[in-house]
Amino acid sequence: MQGSSPKARKIVILTGAGISAESGMGTFRDAGGLWAQHRIEDVATPEGFARDPALVHGFYNARRSAAATARPNAAHQALARLQRDWPGEVVIVTQNVDALHEKGGAEGVLHMHGELAGALCGACGHRWPAPLEMRVGEPCPRCAGPTARPDVVWFGEMPYHMEAIYDHLAAAEIFAAIGTSGQVYPAAAFVQEAVAAGAHTVELNLEPSAVVSDFHETRLGPASRTVPAWVEELLAPR
Numbered sequence: 001m002q003g004s005s006p007k008a009r010k011i012v013i014l015t016g017a018g019i020s021a022e023s024g025m026g027t028f029r030d031a032g033g034l035w036a037q038h039r040i041e042d043v044a045t046p047e048g049f050a051r052d053p054a055l056v057h058g059f060y061n062a063r064r065s066a067a068a069t070a071r072p073n074a075a076h077q078a079l080a081r082l083q084r085d086w087p088g089e090v091v092i093v094t095q096n097v098d099a100l101h102e103k104g105g106a107e108g109v110l111h112m113h114g115e116l117a118g119a120l121c122g123a124c125g126h127r128w129p130a131p132l133e134m135r136v137g138e139p140c141p142r143c144a145g146p147t148a149r150p151d152v153v154w155f156g157e158m159p160y161h162m163e164a165i166y167d168h169l170a171a172a173e174i175f176a177a178i179g180t181s182g183q184v185y186p187a188a189a190f191v192q193e194a195v196a197a198g199a200h201t202v203e204l205n206l207e208p209s210a211v212v213s214d215f216h217e218t219r220l221g222p223a224s225r226t227v228p229a230w231v232e233e234l235l236a237p238r
Contacts, residue, residue, distance in 0.1 A: 072101070098115075
């Protein structure tokens, strides 16, 4: 099946770092990406935080500062337009921890890996807006414990909103993955869930992901070009 049915009622979209790369937010797995500059074990695991909280806070403080000034690109804006103009439901699930979807006008975004703008108490689970710069030993406003951490899902932790995401995938008639590597689970398996539910699936990426063969359709190129073109096709009068 080439293209997507104009009668489709529900669209579920998964986005990864590739959609924000053109807004200046670094990707992770490309040459020169964030994981080439930092060991995952040091900055993106509970054990790394316990071992060197100053290093972890410094890593996320830099990313939070970059996200605060980053602007949404044409891909973010196109998805917000799709949400506004599509006659059915459009659900955006993101692996990104920036707020560029919201800055671009999207609503109800499911941040499965948390958000840079949030802080989390490692002791009592309380959440609150993070300051631009978090520090080691910052107290929780609820329990006063010196256990504040970024509200970001680290490797080995359970992503957020999983029950809701699987419910959306089970009801999707179109599933799209944009700017994802297909190497991080459970998100990499979302396409299989969508196919099992009967959805048409499309990957929009700079280069094929590790799970590209699971998609019905692939569109390669920068997100700022491929995503607006795809949205135009979906919204075009038939």
